[in-house]
Amino acid sequence: MNPEPTIFVVDDDQAARSSLKALAESVGYAAECFDSAQAFLEAYDADRPGCVVLDVRMRGMSGLELQDDLATRGVGIPIIFVTGHGDIPMAVRAMRCGAMDFIEKPYRDQVLLDRIQQAIERDASARQREAVRSSIQQRLETLTPRESEVLDKVLEGKTNKEIAADLGISVRAVESHRARVMERTEADSVAELVRMVLTVRPAEG
Amino acid sequence: MAGSEREARLPAGLGLDDVASLVLVVDRELRIRYVNSTCAAAGGLSGDALVGNELRAVLPVDAERGAVVWRLGELLKGVGGEWECHWGTDGARRVAWSAKTLVLGSETLLVSAGFDITERWDSQRAWRESEEEHRIVLSNISDAVFITDDTGDFTFICPNVDVIFGYSFAEVRALGNIASLLGNALVDRQQLDQAGEIQNLEQEIRDKDGQVHILLVNVKRVAIKHGTRLYTCRDVTARKQVEESLREYQSRLAQASRLSSMGVLTSGLAHELNQPLAAISNFSQACIRRIRGGACKSEELLEHLEQVSAQAYRAGDIIQRLRQLVRTHSPHNVVVDVPQMVREAVQLVELAARKHGVAIEVEAGDDLPTINADSTGVQQVLLNLVLNALDALEQADRDAPRVAIRVWQSGPKEVEFAVADNGPGLSAEELAQVFDPFYTTKSEGMGLGLAISQSIIERHGGRLWATPNDDGGVTFRFALPTARIPGRIGPAGED
Numbered sequence: 001m002n003p004e005p006t007i008f009v010v011d012d013d014q015a016a017r018s019s020l021k022a023l024a025e026s027v028g029y030a031a032e033c034f035d036s037a038q039a040f041l042e043a044y045d046a047d048r049p050g051c052v053v054l055d056v057r058m059r060g061m062s063g064l065e066l067q068d069d070l071a072t073r074g075v076g077i078p079i080i081f082v083t084g085h086g087d088i089p090m091a092v093r094a095m096r097c098g099a100m101d102f103i104e105k106p107y108r109d110q111v112l113l114d115r116i117q118q119a120i121e122r123d124a125s126a127r128q129r130e131a132v133r134s135s136i137q138q139r140l141e142t143l144t145p146r147e148s149e150v151l152d153k154v155l156e157g158k159t160n161k162e163i164a165a166d167l168g169i170s171v172r173a174v175e176s177h178r179a180r181v182m183e184r185t186e187a188d189s190v191a192e193l194v195r196m197v198l199t200v201r202p203a204e205g
Numbered sequence: 206m207a208g209s210e211r212e213a214r215l216p217a218g219l220g221l222d223d224v225a226s227l228v229l230v231v232d233r234e235l236r237i238r239y240v241n242s243t244c245a246a247a248g249g250l251s252g253d254a255l256v257g258n259e260l261r262a263v264l265p266v267d268a269e270r271g272a273v274v275w276r277l278g279e280l281l282k283g284v285g286g287e288w289e290c291h292w293g294t295d296g297a298r299r300v301a302w303s304a305k306t307l308v309l310g311s312e313t314l315l316v317s318a319g320f321d322i323t324e325r326w327d328s329q330r331a332w333r334e335s336e337e338e339h340r341i342v343l344s345n346i347s348d349a350v351f352i353t354d355d356t357g358d359f360t361f362i363c364p365n366v367d368v369i370f371g372y373s374f375a376e377v378r379a380l381g382n383i384a385s386l387l388g389n390a391l392v393d394r395q396q397l398d399q400a401g402e403i404q405n406l407e408q409e410i411r412d413k414d415g416q417v418h419i420l421l422v423n424v425k426r427v428a429i430k431h432g433t434r435l436y437t438c439r440d441v442t443a444r445k446q447v448e449e450s451l452r453e454y455q456s457r458l459a460q461a462s463r464l465s466s467m468g469v470l471t472s473g474l475a476h477e478l479n480q481p482l483a484a485i486s487n488f489s490q491a492c493i494r495r496i497r498g499g500a501c502k503s504e505e506l507l508e509h510l511e512q513v514s515a516q517a518y519r520a521g522d523i524i525q526r527l528r529q530l531v532r533t534h535s536p537h538n539v540v541v542d543v544p545q546m547v548r549e550a551v552q553l554v555e556l557a558a559r560k561h562g563v564a565i566e567v568e569a570g571d572d573l574p575t576i577n578a579d580s581t582g583v584q585q586v587l588l589n590l591v592l593n594a595l596d597a598l599e600q601a602d603r604d605a606p607r608v609a610i611r612v613w614q615s616g617p618k619e620v621e622f623a624v625a626d627n628g629p630g631l632s633a634e635e636l637a638q639v640f641d642p643f644y645t646t647k648s649e650g651m652g653l654g655l656a657i658s659q660s661i662i663e664r665h666g667g668r669l670w671a672t673p674n675d676d677g678g679v680t681f682r683f684a685l686p687t688a689r690i691p692g693r694i695g696p697a698g699e700d
Contacts, residue, residue: 013480015516019487022509026491026498057476059646084476084483105479109490 005120006050007031008077010040010066012058016082020053023109024116037061037069046075049127051100051119053112056083056090064090067097076126078119082107136196139185147184150177155194227292227300227319232312235260235277247300247321248293265296280304281315288317299326340364348439352432355394357383360432369420369440371413383436386410392424397434401426407441419445477523477643477652481516488513526653538665540688541580543612543620544569550587551610554595561595562606569612576620577688578665586658586669590624590681593654597628597679618687625680636671636679658683 007024009031011017017033024031030050034040038061040052052070056063067079078100083090091102100119103112143151146167153163160178164171187193221228227244231237237255245252248263255263260277264270273290280286285305292298302317343350343363349370352361358381366377370386380386387408397403406422423437488509495501547569558565591608598606608626615621631639631646638644640659645652655669662669662683669683 013484015484015512015519016480016487019484019491019512019516022491022512023487023494026494082483084479105483106486107483109486 003049004030005123006048007116008034008040008044008050008052010034010037010052010058010063011055011082012036012060013055016055020082023113027113029116029120037063037066040066041069044075044077046073046077049077049120049123051078051080051116051123053080053082053116056081056094064093064097067094067099071097076123078123080112080115080119082112133199136185136200140197140200142184143181147177147181150174151181151193151197154178154181154190155197227302227317227321229302229317229319230307231260231277231315231317233281235274237263238314244319247298250294265291265293267291267296277304277315281306281313285315289322292319292321297323299323348437350438351383351386351436352427352429353383353434353436354431355433357434359383360430369412369418369438370410371416376413387420387422387436387438391422392434397424397426418442474523474643478520481520481523484516485513485520488516523653526657538577538579540575541578541583543573543576544571546580546584547587547610547612547622550584550591553584554588554591557592557595558608561599563595563598564605564607565591566607566609568610573612573614573620574687576685578685579661582661582664583685586661586683587622587624589654589658593681594624594626594628594678597626601629603627603629614687615684619684620687621682621684623680623682625674626678627674627676628678630673630677631671631679636673639671640669 007020007029009017009020009024011020011033012035014035017035021031021033034043037054037058054063054066061069063081063083070077070079079094079098080100081091081094081102082105083102084105094102100122101115103115140148140151149167150163153166158166160171160174164174167174181187182193185193185196187196222242224241224243226241227247228239228241229237229244230239236257236259240252240255242252245255248255250263261270261274264273269290273288276288280288283306285303288302288304290300290302292300299322300319301322302319304315304317307314307316344365346365347368349366349368350361350363351359351366353359359378362374362377364374367373370377372380372386377386387410391406391408392403402423402425404423406424408420408422410418410420412418418440419442421439421441423439425435425437427433427435429435492501492506492509492513495506547567551565551567555565587610591610594608598608606627608624611623611625613621635646639646640655641652642656643652659669662685665685667683667685669681671679671681674680
């Protein structure tokens, strides 16, 4: 995983591409250019953080189609649209599909740079959340089936005695499983254990 | 009551049997009291059979009989007069009578002397029937027909005159002169005399209610009694209105399509101009930030500034081309030698073609008719088409790339130009859009070349179109009208 965020500029206009790259680099970002949506899709590794600055109108696959394609693939990198001449339906569609912004040329460079900054932060925190989530997920997956059962009962708020009765095992055995759960999930308390499980299974309830 | 005692018995031999006139005597009750032999013979009857009978029973059964009986009753009240009737068993004879009342004792008799007018009657009837025919025809066509003399005074007015003019027949007759319906100075007398007929004069008139009608008037020289001019007036108001609304609709359609192409144009223009402007803004901001940050290398700045300059030119170029596109004034057209013009255009692109390794074939015979055209404009179109073809061939990277320019006489008054390449070709979708402003399939293109070419050709009254080739490439074609006064006529130019 590359920790450095990159600005991926996708535009079929050479001058637009290189000027955006120059602008991004002038404030210290790394930038990479792609002359078509296809070229970007072929080259992009979803693990690379940053944001996409995307032209709406391009020959071949359009910016909006690229946005759809990324969404279908489950790639959540933020997208900032820039357009020489956009219209409202285009902007509405882009924003509804989760675009960071829809900026019309000519734009103030500071506006674009601010949005790039926000996009990178949003991407970083999304990636951070994802990292935590997947780490918890990994830890939960190390539990044995019996330990998982005990975890579920704990989350239901049952006492060790009740759990022992439900599962038909001794209270001592429950205590032992429970200790293993705390150890494997690296949770300091039951409260933290609940929070961790909710991070992974937010829809439960 | 035939033979009543009180009645005077008129002697059978009144001495009138041999006269040429028919003699008929009836009494107050319209009973026949006497007929002479001429009268009986005319009806194919015998005098004895007639006398004593009621006249009503003797008159042929026709629509007129009632009126005749009534007329005789009236005559009996006075001193006499004229009357007419059909006569004879089959009513085949027509008799005109001159009657006198004769008081004989207590009796009043009507003595009528008649002439057989059958022949005259028949010929009059034929005339009346044809008259009636004409009247029915004229009343039922929607055209109004008049005959006037050379001063415009009516000698004939059609009965349906009210349909167009609103005035009744009698009102028009009272108006007297056609000028009161159609206005003065409709007909140029000299022209009418020379041509014998003037057709489709369009005249706006007001009818009796003040309503405006548009008439198509035909005037023809005739000689019918005093009439010398036959006017036929057709009301084309409704047709004109339909034409008018059609024209209006078409002009609105044209305007809508102009507006929509304006929309396409401005949308494309905004996009095209914003590209270099945004690039300029980005590059210069990058320079500013680097200079402010103090960590700039001059090569880097130079590179950015060169881009700024190039993009500014690009924006200027777009505006320049746009001005060419919207230029509407017609450039100076001259009589153009087609092969010469094509050769000149090819010379300009030959170098570029050689560089790309593309062969340019030209087929433009010296026998082509001249065209009336803006030579520079047409050359610009040819150049544009050839350069497009070269670009397409470069992208295709195929063996034996070639561009073929062919010019031939495609019609009696038309010369067609074709520029064909054997490149990758265009999809149907691309073909449909190639003439749209700012549409391009080239990475460096602006998408104005073909739009400008199209407008140049349209200015010449021609059109530019594209068709796919069998071998995969595209042929762009345009046709231009030949010069009206040929500078030189070759064998193919004779028509």
